[in-house]
Amino acid sequence: MRYQDRLFQQRHAAILEAARRLFREQPWDRVTIAEVALAAGIGKGTVYKHFPSKEALYAQLVLELSRSNLDELRALHAAQPGPQAMRRVIRQAFAQMLADPVLVQLCLLCDRPAFQERLETPYREQFLALEHDYQELFGQLLADFLADHDLSHDDCQYLLWGVEACFSGVMARIASGGFSHWAEPIGLPDYFERVTDFIIAGLRGQAGGLRGQPAGSA
Template sequence: MVELTRKQREFARREEDILSAALSLFDGNDWQSVTVAQIANKAEIGKGTVYKHFSCKEEIYARIALSHFEKFREQWPTKIPEDNRLAAVEQILRLAFQVSLDDPVGAKVAHFCHRAEVRKRLPEAVAKAFEELEKQDQCFFEELLEAGMSCGEIPRQSVEELVIALHASFHGTLRMIWDGDIAAFKGLTPERFIEINSRFMVAGILGKRSH
């Protein structure tokens, strides 16, 4: 293991300070209006110092989002199970929801980073890191669903359309929680709301396609 120099350690520490400052400022409804100057002020450094670490605010978003994804991937299955693929799908969905509840700021920023206008402003290396993570996750999920269909556990249908529907349901569920929409349902907690929607998503996988 290569030992970092003092200058490198200080650079890394300052970068973490910037990200921590950004996270604290992003914990609110108007987080997208937070400026680089405000982040610098929170981190008690100059605005120019922020740009020594990050080329733009979108790159700060990206670093927070990638960190959020890593929290999820630390618990991601390493291989497709040989039996009960449907249970594995539900486990992954519940895991993704739980990580989002545990890290709401990171989840919101990660959701925002799916936007094309954010991606196009990222440095090439960071944009590629996003693309690679998404490709790996999508391939794993598609292979899991395909394996379930091949053994008859999941009805044969378009894997691509199924992934799109699950993606929309997942982000729609989180959006309702973030926007406070579930308050319209008396006594409904985010955890219970997620449980209901996870079951609904799994039921949708088993449902017949409309023609």
């Protein structure tokens, strides 16, 4: 690799690390590109050579975290495939979110249509590819989990909509700070377990009503 390419990669990584650090120390939406540049030890103009906008910086942080998390979930599934893998992967996905609430807030931002429309085309394409990869993983998990059902592609998509809705709710709850402000607070570990139970029960219940249910099932 050429020296210039190595230097570019090093600056790229330094910018992202500086942004992560600043976003954890203060409200991320108030951090400026100038502050990120100062923390990274480079000029403001250099940041814009790597990221054309603050939205692009947000997007890159989310894409890198999401890919890393996806790799971890894939490895978990590969190590212990079978019907129980769905529960394990769901709980690990919730643990990943809880480990970095700031990035969860950024994920919710990046998922907004208006935000996506402002992004440059390469970033939008990466988000579409990432969505496809997550759907592929959860499609495989669903096939293992409901192996006794002959589900069509449309059946699986229908079921995964429900899973996506539950995940969105968990992300919103983590991003908001949990339940400490409630009259009867709920611990997040207990909340995660109940939501997981809800997803598992919902998948089984809904699958039983689809056309691909096993013969003789209710």
